Amino acid sequence: MTSRRYAIIGTGAVGGYYGACLQRGGAEVHFLLHSDYDHVSQHGLVVESVAGDFALPQVQAHRSTATMPPVDVVVVALKTTHNGLLPELLPSILGPKTAILTLQNGFGIEDELAAWTSATGTDRAIFGGLCIICANKVGLGTIRHIDYGNVLLGQYRRDRQPAGISPQLEAIGQDFRAGQVAVELVNDLRLARWRKLMWNIPFNGLSVVMNATTTEMMADPDIRQLAEQLMVEVLEAAQRDGELLSPGQGRHLPQAIVAHMLTHTEQMAPYRTSMKIDFDEGRPLEVEAIYGNPMRAAQAAGAAVPKIEMLYHQLKAIDRCQSKSLS
């Protein structure tokens, strides 16, 4: 079996790391680069990894998708705040059967991709990957992989039902595994996204508003209690959403996750969340993907999520204030 040809749209920490893994596993990978283009086209990529460093002295680097061939899988690894660029970036590399895999954080990303690709007249497969990874880009063409690294892959269905595991999903999973990435294939991508939000919603937002690491948040009884209350709101939102879309199917997350995630977070090494890093670096915050979209889905399903709503408004204001002071 030959592996597929991939395009990595956004060679930051996530795109760079998983793209490098795919290439290491034997796939043909095309990287879209911006400020790192000159360096990477000459020197390739370096991954400093807890799981063992590796380098790819030669990669197919592109400054524009216009120079890429059509690919089998487009991997979207931009920050969601840049998704407005996709209708311009993707068409030239989308063959009629090209799949799209988004590795982005948040909720509703696949819906947006589906709406856009339907508008372009095709009905291609869309996949979502939930990356459980601590990684940063630390220099030109250099990614530091600090912890974790596994990926949950699932297929999106336009009717928002569980899509099961298709041969195409299996094949993509195989390419990641060949690159030494631990992969779990999931039946129900939407429920997996709710599950990931149970952690991201409390800790990403509170880390910015309260200016704290995970360890500091867990050590403060009031922030810890807020984190738990936010988790419970996400859990209830997921339950209402599952009941709305798949009545009577028991499509929800187990209550025990709340205690499990709190204990796990308490035991983690002090961790600066991705949103806190974006904030500290003066980058736009992924507020709509991580807060706005799930909040609206929860409300549409009849779940009251007042604390998520409050965090959403606080983060919108912080993001607006930051973008003003930088402009």
Add this chain to the structure above:
Amino acid sequence: MTSRRYAIIGTGAVGGYYGACLQRGGAEVHFLLHSDYDHVSQHGLVVESVAGDFALPQVQAHRSTATMPPVDVVVVALKTTHNGLLPELLPSILGPKTAILTLQNGFGIEDELAAWTSATGTDRAIFGGLCIICANKVGLGTIRHIDYGNVLLGQYRRDRQPAGISPQLEAIGQDFRAGQVAVELVNDLRLARWRKLMWNIPFNGLSVVMNATTTEMMADPDIRQLAEQLMVEVLEAAQRDGELLSPGQGRHLPQAIVAHMLTHTEQMAPYRTSMKIDFDEGRPLEVEAIYGNPMRAAQAAGAAVPKIEMLYHQLKAIDRCQSKSLS
């Protein structure tokens, strides 16, 4: 009619300003001072006021309540965070009929005073004053009065029913008026406190969490929306509380206050709230008086106040963090 003898417990901006007004009106006033004692006992008090500067070259300054005579009215003007000192400060000046008037911010203050004075075996009158004032202490014995200055005075009843206007309340009001303070006497102190919280709860807390003046908060659509949602929570809490304590009496605030307060706040000159000033000066925040007590009263009355609860937890964490970094 002779005016009453007053003790001012806490000669900061509020205690200093209103104590000076009472003395100007002819009352005998004893001031409790701490760091300003030496200066004030020699030079008196100075009030730089929008309504006209005035000075009191001679005041009765005390370093301790032990040197004060028994008084008719004890005016409590400490920050609520120092109320733990009252059982030590007050007994020596409390005659059997001495009234207590608290000019402090927040909710439930009179309940705490009543619980404590009941424990001391008396059943004296307790009054609350809501000070609508922008004032700061700007130097030794010097208070700058920036705007407003009026006071709402009401009597506390241990059964939490409206107390009406007693002759004693009228008399105290008269002493303030003699000192050129605009006074409104209120029938229902508890409802007046809820009304004041409708402004204090959104703007004090959000000014600290979001690091903003009133003008900045009103200019940001997300903070403005949060402020409105918090106001609505206070309004509903007041309604539930009124219904619990006085069923069928229509003891609640009019809905129209929300729009009125928002418009008014929008038109105010940029204002740093008292909690923001406390925060900027590294002082403890009055979180329990302004948030904890009304939150618990709301919950006891069956009102869901999730956003007030969230702001409470955020402020508790900020207050704890600040007190750690200062200690």
